[in-house]
Each structure stands twice: as structure tokens, then as C-alpha cells.
Amino acid sequence: MDQHYSTEALERRLAELTEPLAFELRSIEENIANREEELAELKAVRQRVIGVLAKIDPDLYGPKPKAKAKTEGKQTVTPEEIKNVRTWLEEHPPNGDGFWAASLMENKEFREYTRIRSGVIMQALAELHEQSFLTLDRMGRGGSRIYKVVA
Amino acid sequence: MAFSMREFRDLDLMLKLKEAGPIPSKELAAECGADEFGSHLGRRLGWMNRYGMVERDPKTKLWSLTEAGGRVVWAKKRAALMDELEALPAEELIEVMAAITARYRLGDPMTAVMLRREFIFGTRR
Secondary structure (H helix, E strand, O other): OOOOOOHHHHHHHHHHHHHHHHHHHHHHHHHHHHHHHHHHHHHHHHHHHHHHHHHHOHHHHOOOOOOOOOOOOOOOOOHHHHHHHHHHHHHOOOOOOOEOHHHHHOOHHHHHHHOOOHHHHHHHHHHHHHOOOEEEEEEOOOOOEEEEEOO | OOOOOOOOOHHHHHHHHHHHOOEOHHHHHHHOOOOOOOOHHHHHHHHHHHOOOEEEOOOOOOEEEOHHHHHHHHOOOOHHHHHHHHHOOHHHHHHHHHHHHHHHHHOOHHHHHHHHHHHHHHOOO
């Protein structure tokens, strides 16, 4: 296999090799274009058929109600609730082992003072954590977040 | 437990280190409530080390705060400053933010990284 090719011969050889593949590529692209056209036509027809069916049977073919956003109906903590929790923690420093949402909510005085809803207590603590008022000390068993007031 | 920034802020871990003193990562993981030690905390500490917040003694293999990290932790409680910030009208916070971003660009690299990571933590929702 000790053949030597001139530059021209090499170019010719390369062209011979690539020509069939280039032809194949053109053919594939034509095919794709044809099918895209067919697909677009089919989609347009489908839309027209759905439009007719929706008039006959709107329950089955009419526009579907939009899914409710996940946040819809979710309770959001108010700035007043956050402030109340902070003030309470300042005035009643918890013991050194830290505290978590449920441990606070078990305390009747805390609930009465802060008037915080149980569904948002974790949000309030997360907010105070972001404000650097609290530090996340550790994760408890079951994934509860145990906080401490930053000294 | 992943020790990701979604749970523990850099400051949480730094406060833990301040409290515990030089400590092996295995013990620090246990202090943070991890049942078993994985490589997660080690990786996190590795990044914090790269950013200059914490350091590991190569001989004792104990982790502790760097001098710069210690300054950040000790500077945390400036209650008067926090009250002032809270009292600022929202529009003036934009100027405060501009000052912070200037410090981000021009300040020391460790503080810049911490500012960036705090922003990520605080705006992730």
C-alpha cells in the first residue's frame, strides 16, 4: 500500500467519496421538507376538525380548563407574622439546643402572641433564616430544620 | 443529607465551625444532623476552602475558619445597622444594592463570592 497521490488525484478521490453521501444528504433533506409540509397540512386539518367537533360536543372537544397554578391557594406568610415571630424569639430566647417549627407551635403563648397560622410557620422561620436572624443549626430526624437565634 | 446551599448557607456552616472550633468533617456532619458521613460535606467544605472561607490543617485534618472567614462571622451582628437597613424606604435600597455590587466588583474575592452566594440563596424561590 505504498501508493502516492498527486494533490489533484487526492481531490478527485475525495470528491468521488463524498459525492454519493452528498447526494444521500440532499435526498434526506428533501424527504424531511416534504414530510414537514405534510405534517403542517395535517395539523391544520386537525385544527379544523377539532373546531367542528367542539361545536357539536364542547364538553369532550372544547378548550380544556387551565390547570390551577401550584401556588394558587397556598398560604403565604405576612410581614406582620414574621415580625411577631422575630419579636417573640427576641423576648423569649429558646434554649441552646435550638427549636423547630412544630416545637414553637406547641407553645400556646407563642401561638397567642404571634397569631401565626400553622401553615406558614416554616415560611416565617425560613425568612428569618434568610435575614440572618436565625441560623440553621442542624437537620432533625425526619428532615425538620432546627434553628438557633444568631447570638 | 446533601449539605447543599438550599439548606445550609455558608454562614450556617461557618457559625458551626466558630462554635465547634477545629473539627474533622465527619464530626461536623454529625453536628449538622447527618446520620452517616458521605462525601457531600467534604465537597462543600472543599469549595468553601477554595473561596477562602475555611481551611483544613493538613497535619491534623481539622477544619476551621480562615482569618477572613472569622471576620465575616464576627461581623454578623450589627444590630444597629440591620435596624437602619430595615427602616430604609424600598427605593433607597437600590442605592444600597449599587454599593454592594461595587464592593462585589472591587472588594476582596472571598467577600465577593460570599455576596454572590448569599444572593443566590436569598433569591432562589
